[in-house]
Amino acid sequence: MHEAVPIHIFQAIEPTAGALKLLDQQLARFFWGSTNERKRTHWISWEQICLPTNEGVLVLSDQAGLPQHIIDRICTFPILPGESDVPRWTLSRRGEFTLASTWNTIRSSIPIVQGLEDLWLAGVTATIAMFTWRLLSNRIPVDSKLQWRKIELASKCQCCPRRPDTESLQHLFIQGDGAIRVWREFDGWFEGNSHPIGLNDTIPSRIEVWATRLQQPGRKHLSIALPYLIFWFLWAERNRSRNHGTQFKASNVIWQVITFVRNNMINGKLRPKHWRGVRLGLIIPNEAEAQRPMRLTMMNKWEPPDQPWLKHNTDGSFFEETGKAGGGVLIRDYTGRVLKAFALPLDAHSPLEAELLAMHHGLVMAAELAMPIWLETDAEQAVALVRGNHWGPAHIRQAMAFLALQKRRLTLRISFIHREGNKAADLLAKTGAEMSHSRIFVEQDLPRELSDIIRQEQMGIPNARAQTEERN
Structure with missing residues (x-):
């Protein structure tokens, strides 16, 4: 209880600017490890x-009304x-x-600052992440930084034994002889027409170039994590060389990066998906080979409703590049016969809103048929929202309100099906996104491709769904 007293005081009494400043100072001292006996440099405010x-x-707008x-x-x-x-x-x-x-x-x-957002999810250790954060914030005590802080010293970089230069962040991590050799080594792990690295790259731009090497999803992919590892082990080798009076060796940095990657493969922190598309300069350990994903195939079959229910398959499509959205609805009876199908453009601002609006328009048409409705869609999040009591993000509030009203008025059942089992509605939704107005189809005038999908589902032929499962 006594720990809550200061918080209660802040709720009851507005603290002064001086009190807030003192509180910030105490938090900063704790973060940087300062004590009454020993003060530490606060590298970042x-x-x-x-x-x-x-x-x-x-x-907010200054417009009246x-x-x-x-x-x-x-x-x-x-x-x-x-x-x-x-x-x-x-x-x-x-x-x-x-x-x-x-x-x-x-x-x-x-x-x-490029690279800071991905840093904390890149799969590196907390020590490496904290170091890189300071590096990208220009708070690493290289010689040029210490001179900027009015500390007099003669500067001589460790990474260029033949032609030593002033030690700066750009020189140590990008332009020095040691850095150039290390970057070239790991540049060879990537192929294709990616943007080349250059001597005039800044540290953030080098991270940005590296992240676009393979366009692989996931922030733990090696194309994201490698620059952070290279920066850390360049710094570690620089400190070893300076503190122990030994020669800076780029080969040590390369070996340490490879060892880190290999150890993370062995302990399972790096899985095959994390180095997909990379031409590794190391032998993949047997323990990592055993973790390669297995390909599984699942069958998705369209199930007809029981009489007198009607089955409504809906889908919404949203294309971020163009901002276009479309909805598709297919209504069938217990024999699989198409009673009605339609495609329409939607005024949606996200994939989720498109899915909900497609469901809404499907239920509007269902109300005209006066039959119990089985609504099926491949949008799992939309199904959870309509089934539950939550309203979701603010931009879908109107669609959710319409669906809440329709749930009260209709006899309704809602279920989820994988996209492979919802091909007909998916095709209608993509068609609707390219249309300027809605179009209703009956069984006699269905497009050939749509008719083939419906006939296959009516015959009970399943659609295959390929899935990758990671081994433990």
């Missing part, structure tokens, strides 16, 4: 530490009788109010 990760962190398009949207918003209003917060992903999203909106931002 506490204000900068508290910024978002992609800017360097660890962790509402714009007309907002008024129109409010007027068309469905009313749920007997329900209290549900506020939605557009600044957070889940639609719930958070202080973090509010602070992020009103705060002053600084330019994004």
Whole structure:
């Protein structure tokens, strides 16, 4: 209880600016490891530490009245009788109010530093991540940095034994003889028409170039993690050379990076998917070979409804490149016969909203048939939202309100099916995204490709779904 007393005081009494400054100082001293007996250098200000990760962190209109398009949207918003209003917060992903999203909106931002956002999820150790954070923030005590802090010393880099130069971040990590050899070695692990590395690269741009080598998904892929490892072991070799009076060897750096990668393969932290597309300069350990994923095949079969139910398969498509969205709905009876199908363009702003709007339009058509409805879609998140009590992100609030009303009025069952079992609705949704107005199909005028899919499903022929399973 006594630990909560200071927090209660802050809630009851507004602290002074001086008190807040003292609190920040104590937090900064703890972070950098300062004590009363020993003061440590605060390489980065506490204000900068508290910024978002992609800017360097660890962790309204003046128009009077509402714009007309907002008024129109409010007027068309469905009313749920007997329900209290549900506020939605557009600044957070889940639609719930958070202080973090509010602070992020009103705060002053600084330019994004390339590499900082991926750093904490790249699969490197906490020590390497903290070092790279300081490096990208220009807070590493190389000679040029110490001279900038008014510390007088003669500078001589360790990485160029034949032609020593002033030690700076750019020289030690990019332009020095040792750095050039290390980068060239690991550059050979990647093939293709990727952007070449250059002597004039900055440290953030080198990370950016490396991250686009293979365009592989996942922040733990070697194309993302390798630059962080190279920076760390270049620094470690520099310190070994300076502190022990030995020669800087680029081969030591290369060996340490390869050893780190190999050990992480053995202990399972790096799996085959993390080096997919990389021409490794090492022999893959037997323990890592045993972890290669197995290919599994699953059969997805369209199931007809029981009489008198009708089966509605829906799908929504959203293309981020063009901003176009479309919906598709296919209504069939217990024999698999098509009663109605339609494709339409949608005013959606995300894949989830497109899926929900397609479900809504399908249920509008279902109401005309006055039959119990089995609604099936390949959007698992949409199914969970419609089944549950949550409203999801703020931008889907109108679609969710429409669906909440329809759930009250219809006899409804909702289920999920994998995309391979929802091919017909998927084809209709993609067609709708390219249309300027909706189109209704009956069984006699279905497109040939759509008709073939429906006939195959009506005959009970399953669709194969390939899946990769990681071995433990």
